[in-house]
Amino acid sequence: MHVYRYDQIxxxxxxxxxxxxxxxxxxxxxxxxxxxxxxxxxxxxGLYIQRFAPMLRVSIPYGLLSTRQLRMLAHIAxxxxxxxxxxxxxxxxxxxxxxxxxxxxxxxxxxxxxxxxIQTSGNCIRxxxxxxxxxxxxxxxxxxxxxxxxIRQWAAxxxxxxxxxxxxxIAVTASPADxxxxxxxxxGVRLKRGPNAEIGFEILAGGxxxxxxxxxxxxxxxxxxxxxxxxxxAILRVYNRHGRRDNIHKARIKILLRALGAEEFTRQVxxxxxxxxxxxxxxxxxxxxxxxxxxxxxxxxxFDDLAAxxxxxxxxxxxxxxxxxYNTRRHKMHxxxxxxxxxxxxxxxxxxxxxxxxxxxxxxxxxxxxxxxRATHDQNLVLADVPQAVLPEVWRELDALGxxxxxIGTLTDMICCPGLDFCSLANAGSIDVAKQIHARxxxxxxxxxxxxxxxxxxxxxNACGHHHIGHIGILGVDKHGKEWYQITIGGSSAAPAAxxxxxxxxxxxxxxxxxxxxxxxxxxxxxxxxxxxxxxxxRRIGIEPFQERVYxxxxxxx
Amino acid sequence: MRRIIxxxxxxxxxxxxxxxxxxxxxxxxxxxxxFIAVLGAGQMPGPGAAxxxxxxxxxxxxxxxxxxxxLIVVDFPKIGEGRGYSHARxxxxxxxxxxxxxxxxxxxxxxxxxLARCGFDSFDLDPAEDLQAALAAFNDFSVAYQDGSDAVxxxxxxAAAS
Numbered sequence: 001m002h003v004y005r006y007d008q009i010x011x012x013x014x015x016x017x018x019x020x021x022x023x024x025x026x027x028x029x030x031x032x033x034x035x036x037x038x039x040x041x042x043x044x045x046g047l048y049i050q051r052f053a054p055m056l057r058v059s060i061p062y063g064l065l066s067t068r069q070l071r072m073l074a075h076i077a078x079x080x081x082x083x084x085x086x087x088x089x090x091x092x093x094x095x096x097x098x099x100x101x102x103x104x105x106x107x108x109x110x111x112x113x114x115x116x117x118i119q120t121s122g123n124c125i126r127x128x129x130x131x132x133x134x135x136x137x138x139x140x141x142x143x144x145x146x147x148x149x150x151i152r153q154w155a156a157x158x159x160x161x162x163x164x165x166x167x168x169x170i171a172v173t174a175s176p177a178d179x180x181x182x183x184x185x186x187x188g189v190r191l192k193r194g195p196n197a198e199i200g201f202e203i204l205a206g207g208x209x210x211x212x213x214x215x216x217x218x219x220x221x222x223x224x225x226x227x228x229x230x231x232x233x234a235i236l237r238v239y240n241r242h243g244r245r246d247n248i249h250k251a252r253i254k255i256l257l258r259a260l261g262a263e264e265f266t267r268q269v270x271x272x273x274x275x276x277x278x279x280x281x282x283x284x285x286x287x288x289x290x291x292x293x294x295x296x297x298x299x300x301x302x303f304d305d306l307a308a309x310x311x312x313x314x315x316x317x318x319x320x321x322x323x324x325x326y327n328t329r330r331h332k333m334h335x336x337x338x339x340x341x342x343x344x345x346x347x348x349x350x351x352x353x354x355x356x357x358x359x360x361x362x363x364x365x366x367x368x369x370x371x372x373x374r375a376t377h378d379q380n381l382v383l384a385d386v387p388q389a390v391l392p393e394v395w396r397e398l399d400a401l402g403x404x405x406x407x408i409g410t411l412t413d414m415i416c417c418p419g420l421d422f423c424s425l426a427n428a429g430s431i432d433v434a435k436q437i438h439a440r441x442x443x444x445x446x447x448x449x450x451x452x453x454x455x456x457x458x459x460x461x462n463a464c465g466h467h468h469i470g471h472i473g474i475l476g477v478d479k480h481g482k483e484w485y486q487i488t489i490g491g492s493s494a495a496p497a498a499x500x501x502x503x504x505x506x507x508x509x510x511x512x513x514x515x516x517x518x519x520x521x522x523x524x525x526x527x528x529x530x531x532x533x534x535x536x537x538x539r540r541i542g543i544e545p546f547q548e549r550v551y552x553x554x555x556x557x558x
Numbered sequence: 559m560r561r562i563i564x565x566x567x568x569x570x571x572x573x574x575x576x577x578x579x580x581x582x583x584x585x586x587x588x589x590x591x592x593f594i595a596v597l598g599a600g601q602m603p604g605p606g607a608a609x610x611x612x613x614x615x616x617x618x619x620x621x622x623x624x625x626x627x628x629l630i631v632v633d634f635p636k637i638g639e640g641r642g643y644s645h646a647r648x649x650x651x652x653x654x655x656x657x658x659x660x661x662x663x664x665x666x667x668x669x670x671x672x673l674a675r676c677g678f679d680s681f682d683l684d685p686a687e688d689l690q691a692a693l694a695a696f697n698d699f700s701v702a703y704q705d706g707s708d709a710v711x712x713x714x715x716x717a718a719a720s
Contacts, residue, residue: 009701009714016699024668032688033666040638041668123638153703153714159675160647163640240644245613279651281705 002135002372003066004149004294006114013157014111017118021045022104029101044122044162047103048424055422056095056103057120058110062130062148062172063091063375067362070373072113074358080106085358087343087351089415089466090127090169091375092120096422118156123164123251125155125236129171131179132376135295136384138332140174141191142199146291147228148172150283151189154229161236165243166251168236169208176495181377183207183216183497184469186253187235192222200224205235206257206265209463213499214254219266225288227273230280234273238265298370298385303335316392322406322444323395328386337388339369341381341398342405342413346438349431350416351379360401368394378415378454380408410447411455411516412438415466419459419476420483426459428476428483433457433512440513450520453534454493469493471535472516473500483509489519489546490538501543504551515550522549561689562660563670564680566696568689571682573608573631573660587631590615597623613641621653630655632678634663643676650677650707667692671699675706 006014021041028038042048046057058073065073073093077085080102081095088094098106110116119126128148135143151170155161161168173180174191182188188204201223207216223231239253242260257265273280316324329338341361344350361381365373368390369383376382381403386394398404407413414437417423419430434457441447456470460477467473473488484506491500507515522545523534538546560571574584587608588596596603606628611617613633620627630649632642642661649655661673662682670681674696683692702711 009703009712012701013699013703016701020668020698036637037666123640156703157672157699158704159672159702159706160643161640162672163638163643163669165640237644237647241641245639245641275652279647279705 002295002298002370003064004061004145004291010153011111011114014114014116014118017045017116017157018104018107018111021107025100025104040122040163044119044124045107046117046120047100048121053097054100054103056098056106056117057088058093058095058115058117059120059127060092060115060375061152062128062134062145063132063377064145065373065375066113067365067371067373069113069115070358070362070365072109072115074355074362076106076109077355077358083356084352084354086349086418087353087375087379087381089377089379089417089464090120091129091132091377092127093375094418096418121167123166123168124162125158125164125168125170128152128155129169129180129185129377131173131175132374132382133179133329133338133384134174135297136331136333136336136338137175137177137179138330139177141193142174143292143295144172144174144189144191145295146288147189147191147201149291149294150228150287151232154232154281158236160233161240164236164240165245166248166253168239168253170232178493178495178497179377181466181469181493181497183495184209184213184466184493185216187232188216189228194222194224198225201228203231203235205269206254206262207497208252208254209466209468210252211249211461211463212252212254213463213468214258215497215499216254217257217262219262219269226282226284228283230277230282231269231273233280234269234276237272237276238268242268297333298372300333300336300385301387303387303389319399319406320392320395322448323399323404324391326406326410326448327404327408328391331385333385335388337386337391339383339386339391339394339398340376340408341373341383341403342408343380343403344407344413345402345405346412346442347435348402349418349421350414350434353381357401357403360397361403364394364397378413380413406444407447409452409454411441411450411453411520412447413454415454415456415470417458417464419457423459423464425462426476427461427478428459428485428509430457430459430465430474430476433474433476433485433509436510436513437516440517450523451530451533455516456491466493467491468499469497470500471533471538472519474512475506477506479506485509485512487512487515487519487550489543490535492535498539503543503547507550518549519546522546560682560685562680562682563689563693564658566693568693573629573682575610585629587629590620593623594619611642611645613639615645617645617648617653624649624653624655624657627655627657629658629660631660631662631682634661634665637664639664643672646673646676646678667695670695671708674708675702675704675711677707 048055171180171182171185172189184207190202194200203220204216327340374382420426454471456466457474458465458467469491475486486506488500608629660680661678
C-alpha cells in the first residue's frame with residue numbers, strides 16, 4: 001500500500017472521536033444539547049443539516065484513497081445513503097441522505113478503514129488538499145504528500161486552533177503548474193529548493209474565494225523544513241487572536257491580511273514565530289523521512305518490451321484515441337500513464353458516483369494501478385500508475401462503467417457545487433444548469449476544437465464551485481425568488497491565479513448555455529491559432545468583445 | 559452556590575464577579591483593564607489578585623505583573639469563541655504563569671479536553687451542564703498529535719528527544 005497507514009495513536013484517536021461524536025449525537029437527540037450547542041459540534045465532524053436531510057462530508061486527506069477505502073465509501077453509499085456519493089472540490093466525498101441517528105455508525109465504519117470526518121466543516125483547519133498528481137508528475141520538485149500528512153496530523157484536533165474565527169484551508173503543491181490552487185487558500189504551501197538544494201517552502205497566506213475573492217500573498221519566500229509547523233502555528237495564532245469574529249462574512253484570514261496590509265500581517269506572524277520558537281513543534285528530518293516511507297513509489301515494472309508498451313498507445317478506434325488524448329497524462333515513469341476517471345458524464349451531476357461504480361473502479365485499480373485511487377479538486381478521480389500496455393483494456397472497462405467520457409479539461413469537465421437541489425445555502429440550482437450545458441455542447445468534436453476550457457459553477461456566493469477562478473465562472477443568484485446566473489470570464493486557478501471579470505447583468509436560467517455559446521462564438525472568431533486557449537484570448541482582447549456579443553440582443557436594465 | 563471544576567474535582571466557587579454580592583471567603587475578580595489601571599496609578603494590589611481576561615484583551619501588559627496574580631479567569635462569552643485558547647497557551651508558555659487558570663462562559667464538556675490541553679486547570683461551565691458527567695470528558699482522548707499541558711495523553715513525537 002502506498003498510502004499513510006495508521007499506527008496505534010492514529011487509530012485510537014479516530015476511534016475515540018467516533019465515541020465522542022456518538023455521545024454528542026445521543027445528547028442532542030435526548031434534548032441535552034440545543035440545536036445551537038450541537039451545531040458547532042456536528043459541523044466540525046462534517047455533518048450539516050441540509051435542505052432535505054443531513055449531509056455528511058468525509059475526509060479524503062490530500063485526495064488519496066486505497067481501494068479498501070473506496071470499497072468502504074461504496075458500502076456507506078449503499079447501506080446508509082441512496083447508493084451514491086458526491087466528490088467535492090476539496091477532494092472529499094459527501095453523502096446527501098444519511099440519517100442523523102446512523103451517522104455515528106457511519107463514522108465507526110470509516111474508522112475501520114482508517115478514515116474519518118474530522119474537521120471537514122466548521123471553523124477549524126479543514127482537509128489538507130494537494131496536487132492530485134503528487135508523486136507521479138514529471139514536473140514536481142519532490143513528493144508533497146509526506147508534508148501533507150504531517151500537516152494533517154498537526155491540524156487534527158489541535159487544542160488551540162479548533163475554534164477559529166472561520167474555516168481555514170491549507171493546500172500544498174510541489175509543481176510550478178500548481179494543480180492544487182494554493183493561491184486561493186487561506187494558507188498555500190509551495191515546496192521549494194533552498195540554497196543547498198534542501199527542501200523548504202514558500203508560504204502564501206490570505207487567499208480565498210467566497211464573497212470577497214482574493215489571491216493569496218507570499219509572506220515567506222523561503223521557510224526551512226524544520227520550521228513548517230512552527231510557522232503554521234504562528235500564522236494560526238495571529239489569525240485566532242486577531243481575525244474578526246463579529247461578522248461571519250469578514251472572518252476569514254484574507255480579510256485580516258487585507259485590513260492589516262501584507263507587510264504588517266507578515267511582521268506580526270514573524271514576531272509570533274520568533275517569540276514562540278521555544279514552544280513550537282519542530283519538524284525533524286527523520287520524521288519527514290519516516291513519512292516519506294509511506295509514500296514510496298510502488299514497484300514499477302521496467303518495460304523493455306517496447307512493442308507491448310506501444311500497443312497501449314497505438315492507433316485504435318477514434319473514441320479510444322480521444323480518451324487517450326484527453327483523459328490520460330504523462331507519467332514520470334517510462335511505460336506508465338496517468339488515467340483520469342471522468343465523473344462528468346452527460347446526464348449525471350458532476351462529481352457524483354454510484355456505489356457500483358466505486359466497487360468496480362476499486363477492482364480495476366487493484367488490477368492496474370497498485371490498488372490506489374485519487375480524488376481531484378476538479379471532481380474527477382485518477383488512476384495514477386497505469387501501464388501503457390493495458391490502456392485499451394482500462395478504457396473499455398471505464399467506458400462500460402460510464403466513467404470514460406473523454407472530456408477532461410474540456411468545457412463539459414465542469415466543477416459544480418450541489419446547489420439548490422441539496423444545499424440550504426444555495427440561491428440557485430447548479431446541477432440542472434450543468435445538464436443544460438452538457439445537452440447544448442454534446443458535439444465532442446466541437447469541444448475538442450475549442451481546446452481546454454474550465455467552467456466552474458457555484459449556486460451561491462460562498463463559491464464552493466470556485467466560480468471566480470473558472471475560465472468561465474457561473475454564479476447562481478436569487479432575484480425575487482427566481483434563479484439567475486452571473487457570468488465571469490478570464491479566471492484561472494493555475495499559477496498565476498486570476499479572478500474572472502463579471503461580463504454584465506446576470507442571465508435567466510434558460511439562457512445560461514446560450515450565453516456560453518455566444519462567448520464561445522466570440523472566442524472562435526477572435527482566436528489566434530489553435531493554441532490560444534479561451535482564457536488566453538480573454539486576457540489578450542479583454543472582456544468587451546464578449547460583452548458586446550452577449551448583451552447586443554438583451555435588454556440592459558438601467 | 560456556584561459549582562466549578564477545579565483540578566478535576568467539583569468545588570464551590572469562591573470567585574466573585576462584578577455585580578455579585580460580597581461574601582465571606584470570596585475573592586473579587588477584576589477586569590484586566592482595571593487591574594492595569596490600579597497598577598498604573600501607583601497602587602500595589604494585595605497579593606493573590608484575581609483578574610478577568612476578555613477575548614480581545616492583549617496579554618502583553620499583564621506579563622510583567624503575573625507574580626501578583628493567583629487566579630486568571632478567561633472569558634468565553636459566546637459559543638465558538640476561541641481566542642481564550644491562545645491566551646491560555648501564551649500565559650502558560652511564553653509568560654510562564656503557574657497560578658490557577660480558569661475558563662468561564664459558554665462552554666460545555668465538549669471543550670474540556672482542548673481547554674485542559676491549552677493549560678486551563680479550572681472550569682466554570684454553562685450552568686446547564688451536568689458537571690459530574692462532564693468530568694469524564696477530560697478522558698475523551700487518550701492520544702494527541704500536539705504537545706499540551708495535560709500530561710496524561712500519549713503524544714505523537716516529531717522531534718528526537720533532546
